[in-house]
Amino acid sequence: MQAIKIFILSDSVGETAHAVAQAGAAQFGDLDITYQRFPFVRTESLLQTVLAQALKEHAIVYHTFVDRKLSQSVNVFCQAHDLPYNDVMTPTLDLFSGITHRQPVNKPGKMHDLNTNYFDRINAIEFAVTYDDGKNPAGFLDADVVLLGVSRTSKTPLSLYLANRNLKVANLPLVPKAQIPDEIWQVDPKKIFGLTNDPEQLNTIRRERMIQYGLNPDTVYSNTDKIKAELAYADTIFKKIGCLVINVANKSIEETATLITESLGYNEPNR
Amino acid sequence: MQAIKIFILSDSVGETAHAVAQAGAAQFGDLDITYQRFPFVRTESLLQTVLAQALKEHAIVYHTFVDRKLSQSVNVFCQAHDLPYNDVMTPTLDLFSGITHRQPVNKPGKMHDLNTNYFDRINAIEFAVTYDDGKNPAGFLDADVVLLGVSRTSKTPLSLYLANRNLKVANLPLVPKAQIPDEIWQVDPKKIFGLTNDPEQLNTIRRERMIQYGLNPDTVYSNTDKIKAELAYADTIFKKIGCLVINVANKSIEETATLITESLGYNEPNR
Numbered sequence: 001m002q003a004i005k006i007f008i009l010s011d012s013v014g015e016t017a018h019a020v021a022q023a024g025a026a027q028f029g030d031l032d033i034t035y036q037r038f039p040f041v042r043t044e045s046l047l048q049t050v051l052a053q054a055l056k057e058h059a060i061v062y063h064t065f066v067d068r069k070l071s072q073s074v075n076v077f078c079q080a081h082d083l084p085y086n087d088v089m090t091p092t093l094d095l096f097s098g099i100t101h102r103q104p105v106n107k108p109g110k111m112h113d114l115n116t117n118y119f120d121r122i123n124a125i126e127f128a129v130t131y132d133d134g135k136n137p138a139g140f141l142d143a144d145v146v147l148l149g150v151s152r153t154s155k156t157p158l159s160l161y162l163a164n165r166n167l168k169v170a171n172l173p174l175v176p177k178a179q180i181p182d183e184i185w186q187v188d189p190k191k192i193f194g195l196t197n198d199p200e201q202l203n204t205i206r207r208e209r210m211i212q213y214g215l216n217p218d219t220v221y222s223n224t225d226k227i228k229a230e231l232a233y234a235d236t237i238f239k240k241i242g243c244l245v246i247n248v249a250n251k252s253i254e255e256t257a258t259l260i261t262e263s264l265g266y267n268e269p270n271r
Numbered sequence: 272m273q274a275i276k277i278f279i280l281s282d283s284v285g286e287t288a289h290a291v292a293q294a295g296a297a298q299f300g301d302l303d304i305t306y307q308r309f310p311f312v313r314t315e316s317l318l319q320t321v322l323a324q325a326l327k328e329h330a331i332v333y334h335t336f337v338d339r340k341l342s343q344s345v346n347v348f349c350q351a352h353d354l355p356y357n358d359v360m361t362p363t364l365d366l367f368s369g370i371t372h373r374q375p376v377n378k379p380g381k382m383h384d385l386n387t388n389y390f391d392r393i394n395a396i397e398f399a400v401t402y403d404d405g406k407n408p409a410g411f412l413d414a415d416v417v418l419l420g421v422s423r424t425s426k427t428p429l430s431l432y433l434a435n436r437n438l439k440v441a442n443l444p445l446v447p448k449a450q451i452p453d454e455i456w457q458v459d460p461k462k463i464f465g466l467t468n469d470p471e472q473l474n475t476i477r478r479e480r481m482i483q484y485g486l487n488p489d490t491v492y493s494n495t496d497k498i499k500a501e502l503a504y505a506d507t508i509f510k511k512i513g514c515l516v517i518n519v520a521n522k523s524i525e526e527t528a529t530l531i532t533e534s535l536g537y538n539e540p541n542r
Contacts, residue, residue: 016291018539020359023363037532085366086362086363092294095357100275100302104299105298157396160400163431258308
């Protein structure tokens with residue numbers, strides 16, 4: 001397999017350039033790719049050192065520099081030495097310059113301004129951690145989103161992903177015969193989402209988890225009949241509540257989260 | 272202030288296009304921007320409906336389509352109607368086509384393949400939630416990163432952000448006179464990071480938190496002398512451990528996280 005080395009250069013953390021590189025790479029099947037990030041590159045001399053290294057390693061260069069002198073330097077260097085590159089920031093800066101008739105402020109990392117929305121996001125993350133796993137039923141009443149589902153339907157990572165989009169999320173595992181907290185019945189069903197999965201996929205995931213724990217994978221936890229019974233129980237609860245049900249089988253956290261924000265008609269506040 | 276409407280179009284969730292738009296916008300000071308996401312646009316007819324809406328609202332169009340027919344449609348439409356647009360996906364697809372001499376697989380959302388790294392990420396998120404706030408000292412021994420810091424130095428969101436980059440993180444709040452768990456002294460100091468902050472910023476953050484709670488903001492919790500004593504105590508612990516200390520004042524979670532991954536020489540696995 002062709003080995004590909006990608007250098008991510010940025011005067012901030014390089015997250016956006018990394019995401020764009022990964023989005024491209026994902027469309028080309030199995031590739032042997034190594035990503036290397038060079039964040040906080042804010043001087044021409046440091047930049048030249050990194051570029052010399054890129055040339056030596058025949059790397060592909062993805063970059064986001066808010067300083068146009070630095071992004072120009074990268075582009076000129078890559079063109080001169082025939083290194084493939086993607087300047088992620090310049091088109092979006094040009095676009096906003098055109099609309100606002102202003103020049104960019106050239107402040108790296110400005111995206112992460114410590115504004116109110118930023119603190120709201122931190123509060124939402126802490127909320128998700130506090131009210132994970134039905135820990136405290138009071139959370140259901142304050143939450144923007146309540147997730148219900150049997151074990152291994154990605155309630156926790158989904159809660160945190162949504163928190164990162166400024167939503168306060170509480171989740172509750174559904175276990176047959178366990179009592180559903182009264183608070184659930186006081187929540188607007190539009191805020192509640194039932195997570196389900198295919199029995200086969202749950203079986204595979206749960207077996208893997210048992211193996212990770214160094215336990216026998218063939219326990220009641222991964223028994224397909226038991227899983228089907230759990231899912232059927234969850235289904236009756238979802239029907240009783242009248243909430244939207246999402247089957248997370250073969251869906252990524254991002255996709256499930258987007259179905260939820262769409263259903264809520266939720267638009268993330270500006271960061 | 273000029274009102275700007277940005278439409279984010281994608282055949283997947285639109286996260287990358289949203290990030291690029293925000294990175295551009297952040298460089299132009301105060302703007303009155305509304306973002307609206309249109310995820311999972313996978314047919315020409317749905318696309319045309321959204322584009323007609325964009326035209327009606329004079330929106331700026333950011334898009335990521337792995338289907339080149341759809342991205343071409345957007346670009347042609349925007350050019351014909353003089354709508355500003357940014358095609359985030361095509362340059363990265365062209366770049367990989369050039370290197371691999373292959374055509375993209377045109378599978379939307381492929382970025383979020385449910386591979387081993389994906390499950391590792393979910394495990395890391397669950398780890399961070401389980402071992403948040405010093406809940407169980409056993410976590411310190413299994414963690415890739417241990418965060419120590421006084422209250423309001425963003426330990427929890429930082430733990431989750433690093434978890435999202437596949438690192439297992441446990442954190443411990445430092446409270447003067449409280450016992451430090453023995454496990455901390457068994458951890459490689461290179462894995463430990465001490466978080467500190469400026470007393471003034473901590474005072475502001477803590478006062479705000481008290482107000483949020485509907486409490487008097489002028490408590491011992493936000494008293495500057497007490498805060499200084501807490502920070503001094505934390506400092507002696509950091510020195511005793513011999514760990515790297517990061518002052519999070521005016522740093523975003525992303526920036527602090529990047530300082531940590533750089534210090535570890537950590538390269539995120541491919542997603």
